[in-house]
Amino acid sequence: MANNRDLLTMMHGGEAPDKYMKSVTPPVFLNSLHVFKNCDMYNNVDIFNDEFYYGRASNPTVAILEKKLCELEHGSRAVVFSAGMAACAAAILRVCHAGSHVICLKSIYGPVHHILSDFLVPKYNLSVTYVEGIKLSDFEDAIRPETDMIILESPATLVFSVVDLKGVAALAKKHGIKTYIDNTYSTPLFQKPLDFGIDIVMHTLTKYIGGHSDLIGGVLISKDEELMRDLMIQRDWFGGVIGPMEGWLAIRGLRTLDVRLRQHHETAMAVAQYLENHPKIKRVFYTGLPSHPQYELARKQQSGECGLLSFEVKGDPHKAVELADTLKCFSIGSSWGGYESLVMPATYYWSEEELAFHGLGRGILRIHCGLEGTENLIADLDQALEKI
Numbered sequence: 001m002a003n004n005r006d007l008l009t010m011m012h013g014g015e016a017p018d019k020y021m022k023s024v025t026p027p028v029f030l031n032s033l034h035v036f037k038n039c040d041m042y043n044n045v046d047i048f049n050d051e052f053y054y055g056r057a058s059n060p061t062v063a064i065l066e067k068k069l070c071e072l073e074h075g076s077r078a079v080v081f082s083a084g085m086a087a088c089a090a091a092i093l094r095v096c097h098a099g100s101h102v103i104c105l106k107s108i109y110g111p112v113h114h115i116l117s118d119f120l121v122p123k124y125n126l127s128v129t130y131v132e133g134i135k136l137s138d139f140e141d142a143i144r145p146e147t148d149m150i151i152l153e154s155p156a157t158l159v160f161s162v163v164d165l166k167g168v169a170a171l172a173k174k175h176g177i178k179t180y181i182d183n184t185y186s187t188p189l190f191q192k193p194l195d196f197g198i199d200i201v202m203h204t205l206t207k208y209i210g211g212h213s214d215l216i217g218g219v220l221i222s223k224d225e226e227l228m229r230d231l232m233i234q235r236d237w238f239g240g241v242i243g244p245m246e247g248w249l250a251i252r253g254l255r256t257l258d259v260r261l262r263q264h265h266e267t268a269m270a271v272a273q274y275l276e277n278h279p280k281i282k283r284v285f286y287t288g289l290p291s292h293p294q295y296e297l298a299r300k301q302q303s304g305e306c307g308l309l310s311f312e313v314k315g316d317p318h319k320a321v322e323l324a325d326t327l328k329c330f331s332i333g334s335s336w337g338g339y340e341s342l343v344m345p346a347t348y349y350w351s352e353e354e355l356a357f358h359g360l361g362r363g364i365l366r367i368h369c370g371l372e373g374t375e376n377l378i379a380d381l382d383q384a385l386e387k388i
């Protein structure tokens with residue numbers, strides 16, 4: 001799964017035990033500021049090169065995390081934020097200005113719709129075109145002279161549709177448009193969008209990178225060093241910095257990311273196959289199944305899948321809610337990427353309009369396959385499906 005270079009990066013990248021008393025793990029630098037012997041030293045601090053003066057600008061623990069994430073995504077610099085959404089908002093604010101037009105994947109993570117349609121459109125005169133994104137022409141047809149940004153997620157964590165990343169990146173370059181992707185589903189281990197020409201990668205650290213449902217954080221990564229320096233300064237101005245403890249927990253999460261993902265993948269694959277063959281299930285959405293309509297494209301750009309998938313029950317859509325209520329190993333919850341199994345009926349998460357746009361019924365559920373063991377999860381689904 002993870003390549004050799006990525007494994008070394010997750011274990012040791014960015015770390016320098018000699019700098020902190022040979023401690024095998026880096027300390028949590030809980031200081032809000034750094035102090036100096038003279039004004040000249042203070043005045044010459046280079047925040048872009050591992051020098052520190054104030055915790056809102058940068059922190060030594062967080063800087064180690066940033067080096068690891070940057071290396072994993074083949075970027076030139078990573079900037080870590082207090083949440084995935086803080087990272088997303090920072091990227092949009094950096095790239096766009098009043099009057100900008102944005103092309104956004106319709107099935108993007110919900111709160112991105114709110115930032116765009118409920119905030120930036122009415123207050124800052126942005127305009128947005130939402131596209132399905134299955135065909136390259138969906139993007140091409142939406143381009144206007146004032147288009148500044150294309151916002152992607154692939155696979156999208158609603159319907160698991162896949163975007164042709166190389167194709168969109170090339171199209172956008174031709175028109176001078178910046179491309180952004182939410183790469184949370186794949187983690188840096190399964191997909192490296194910067195290598196396909198995408199400009200900015202975002203991850204929420206809250207999901208698999210943290211991995212234990214005990215932190216909130218986000219990151220932006222790019223090969224564009226100037227853009228990332230601007231984003232680092234912007235983070236200082238706006239104050240969306242992550243806490244040092246959360247940064248440290250994300251470093252710890254990275255150390256086991258590969259082994260956790262192997263298990264999440266193995267379990268989810270078995271669960272997806274089980275569901276696909278169940279007489280009460282209409283269809284399963286998982287890019288690891290050869291029946292996925294974009295299986296070939298997924299194989300070209302992703303080297304794996306994680307534990308998140310959705311499926312649709314046959315018959316009365318209320319059965320989806322009944323099923324969620326009957327499951328015992330899967331708790332009802334809106335997140336994913338931790339050790340625990342979760343379930344969420346689509347009707348509680350997505351609007352009627354979103355479901356209709358994707359031609360989806362109301363009988364859809366999204367599940368996260370946690371680390372409780374494949375047999376336990378399948379047995380739980382089995383007993384619940386028996387009852388509905």
Ligand SMILES: *Cc1c(COP(=O)(O)O)cnc(C)c1O
Pocket residue numbers: 083084085086109157182184185204205206207216217218
């Ligand atoms: C959870 C999630 C986010 C938001 O991350 P936060 O850290 O909660 O802000 C963004 N994108 C996807 C795909 C997510 O699942």
